Amino acid sequence: MRVHTMNKKTILIVDDSEFDRNLVKLALTRNGGFNILEATSGEHCLEMLVSNPIDLILMDIMMPGILGSQVLAHIRQIYSPIELPIIMISSVSDVSDIVNALKIGANDYITKPLNFDVTISRILTQLKLVELSLEMSKLKQVAAMDLLSNVPKDDIFSIIDDSIRLLGKSDSELLQNKEKIKNNLMNIKLIAKSIKSTS
Amino acid sequence: MTDNNATKQTFDRNLLFANFHGIEDMIPEIIECFLLAIPKLTFALEAAIKAKDCEAIAISAHTMKGAVSNFYAEPSKNLALQLEKMGHDKVHAGTEELFRLLCIELLELTKALQDLAHEGAHYE
Numbered sequence: 001m002r003v004h005t006m007n008k009k010t011i012l013i014v015d016d017s018e019f020d021r022n023l024v025k026l027a028l029t030r031n032g033g034f035n036i037l038e039a040t041s042g043e044h045c046l047e048m049l050v051s052n053p054i055d056l057i058l059m060d061i062m063m064p065g066i067l068g069s070q071v072l073a074h075i076r077q078i079y080s081p082i083e084l085p086i087i088m089i090s091s092v093s094d095v096s097d098i099v100n101a102l103k104i105g106a107n108d109y110i111t112k113p114l115n116f117d118v119t120i121s122r123i124l125t126q127l128k129l130v131e132l133s134l135e136m137s138k139l140k141q142v143a144a145m146d147l148l149s150n151v152p153k154d155d156i157f158s159i160i161d162d163s164i165r166l167l168g169k170s171d172s173e174l175l176q177n178k179e180k181i182k183n184n185l186m187n188i189k190l191i192a193k194s195i196k197s198t199s
Numbered sequence: 200m201t202d203n204n205a206t207k208q209t210f211d212r213n214l215l216f217a218n219f220h221g222i223e224d225m226i227p228e229i230i231e232c233f234l235l236a237i238p239k240l241t242f243a244l245e246a247a248i249k250a251k252d253c254e255a256i257a258i259s260a261h262t263m264k265g266a267v268s269n270f271y272a273e274p275s276k277n278l279a280l281q282l283e284k285m286g287h288d289k290v291h292a293g294t295e296e297l298f299r300l301l302c303i304e305l306l307e308l309t310k311a312l313q314d315l316a317h318e319g320a321h322y323e
Contacts, residue, residue: 017262019236023269026225026232064258091265093280113269115218116225 009127010035010052014045014059014068015089020112024058024089027116028123042066046074056126057086058110058119061097069101076105082133085126089114147194156191159184209308211271212315218271230316233266234309240266241305244282248294256294257286263301270312275304 011034015021021038028034037052039045042065045057057075061068072086085107090098092111101109107129108122163184166177174181219226240263247255260282267275278301285294 016258017236017240017266019232019240019266020262022232022236023229026228030222030225062258062261064255091261091268112265113218113271116222 008033008035009055010037011123012037012039012045012048012052012054012057014039014042014057014063014071016040016060016063020060020089023114024119027114027119030116031120042068042071045071049075054084055130056123057084058123059086059088061088061090061094061101069097069104072101072106073104081105081107082130085130087122087126156188159187163188209272209274209304209311210267211273214271227316229269230312233270233312236266237305237309241302244298244301247286248291248298251291253286253289253291255286256291257283260286267305267308270308272304272308275301275308278304 011028013021013024013028013036015024015038018040021040025036025038028036037048037054039048042063045059048054059068059071066074068088072088075084075086086105088098088101088106088109090101090109090111098109098111107126110119110122163181166174166181166184169177215226216223219229240259243259244256244263247259260279264276264279264283267279278297282294282297282301285291285297
């Protein structure tokens, strides 16, 4: 899981067009608060991903060489949309490309002509979702720990010990205690279920 | 405010200003970026057409289309779109003529944008 503790988020702009990269850079610079990295192709993007901590990728769909959608599919084999949000850039007319990109794991898309406010809003929304998701994971972990610490340990062990003891008895005694063993197993199952629901 | 016919025909000033509402001061900077980029974009398209490389025509025309669309330059955008489609359809015949028309349109567009950039602080 990619967790970057720095406040200043790093955005990777992937576009073969220098003009389009500059345009996005202008939008991001105006807003401030971002480290900006640039990749000029899909191949370049994958290289940069290996050597740089990236918080979000803004990527053109149509590029020479590896298409943006192919790079997206490749990245999604490694990182989930929460671990590494990817916003695709496309022309308004390329509806099928946009739909395809969303299907294969793009978090969102923006269209050309770029609107700076929309671009920034969508970036901030995705970064906020990542933050909230990380918070949620932490809360779930805390809740699971809480539950474990609240279950009386003696109770769990005595139920398990009792079951093991009963299972060691003769067939006739085992039959007599069938209900008790069943109840013990049900109690263990309930505890396990509660832990699972918080993890 | 520029209100000549050339500006009206080559790009939509109203839509451009609407898109940059509140940050109109950025328009000259964006125009400057575009003027620096346009020779490279044109050269890439010309090279693809000369090489009869349909895939490269589609990609470079697509890039051109995206660049001019930032200024709501419909005539240039439509010509670039036609070239992009021809590239996708692997049709090379007629691309030179379309490219010639696109160059004329781009010349008009760059002139109009230069005028707009020179207006600078007079944006409303």
